[in-house]
Amino acid sequence: MVNPENLNAALLDAHDRAEGGRLAELYHKAASISEQVGKMDQACFYLTHAYVFALQEGLAMSADLHARLKALGREE
């Protein structure tokens, strides 16, 4: 289980360094944590951020993230 405080610090660090790939990974983790505790709106918020940074970085994971968001009615 990821410690939310550590995750938050890691996200801030990745934002500071403008590390898009790491941001996609970390937001994806944040989404998983929220989903595990049933907070779907929050999970979709994080999934969205993961998707945006995955798009920016041209990462293959963007296709999965898009599919997930679309299945949840959050993307077209």
Next chain:
Amino acid sequence: MGFVQPVDLERVMRPVHQAQGLANEFYVDPNLFEQEKSAVFFRNWTAIGFCKDVPEPGDAMPADLLGQPLLVVHGRDGIVRVFQNTCRHRGMILMEKKGRLRGAIRCPYHSWCYDHDGALKTTPHVGGPGKNIHEDIDRSTLGLFPIRCHVWRDILFVNLSGDAPEFDDYAADLKARWAEFDQPLHPGGDESAFRLELDTNWKLAVENYCESYHLPWVHPGLNSYSRLEDHYNIEQPGHFSGQGTRVYRPMINEGGAPFADFEGLGDKWQAGAEYVALYPNVLLGVHRDHAFAIILQPVTHEKTIEHVQLYYATGDTAVADRSDLRAANAELWKTVFAEDIFVVEGMQRGRHGAKFDGGRFSPIMDSATHLFHHWVASQFAASLQDKEPV
């Protein structure tokens, strides 16, 4: 003055032996410069940069055309496109610096993302947190604004108004004239690109470039072998003008080795070279062994940047042992272009003289310059009358 009047244009558009040059206001009046943006630059094919600066898919760079923010993108599909550098959401500038796109173009404000073809890919949180869709946000209508563009001889041209003739028609006569040079151009290295910042109106740089009249006075070094009588005028009304020489001599290094020639050139080009202004803002030169392009960037009515790029017939690997020659060639042209600075800046200062009436042309030596004046006047006339140039 404010706005140009038809009478100011009529005297410019007379035959060269009767014509007056463009009046002072075309050079010193900021209001007329504003009018010139739409009358001359936006409605024609205007150069904004070199494609060699975005060589790989994913390369992108912002560009500015008279205050219009543009974004050049070399797409994943290999196509170079130009967009307005403005997000469709809140009008934020999308890219501030040249760089390599790894994936989508992400607006730094609210992260709306665009594909390399300008399509809007996602609109994060547009329907509320974590909801990236909304029934009133139709992404298919919200792609980046495309700017009509065309690449020729590595030069990226744009037509902001969107209604100029096709570029291939616009430049057809020059393309035909230089058909033999329609072959790959290889930019030299860092030494082959430089810029000159001039305190002058952009038109004076064109005018000086068009004619050989000044060569013996301003470029005595060139004139030692390339005399005035060895030159001829090049005139294509409505499109381009310039001058040519019949006595071009290729450069060689200390070992006597020249650059490689462009392939298959006819006899004309063995000792011939031509220098042409493609209106409005591109100055071109072709020789058997190298070529160059100068893009004039009008910054204000009294400031212009010349972006100079030299090209060769063979790429870096093939000319690796010619780097010294390329450096010498770049230095030669830098010297020649620098020799012109005092005249283009001096003419600018001279046009603050209220009694100057646009000047009289030599009917023989200034006909290429007059053609440019005629073209500029035609653009203003067409703009005033909202019809095709006369």
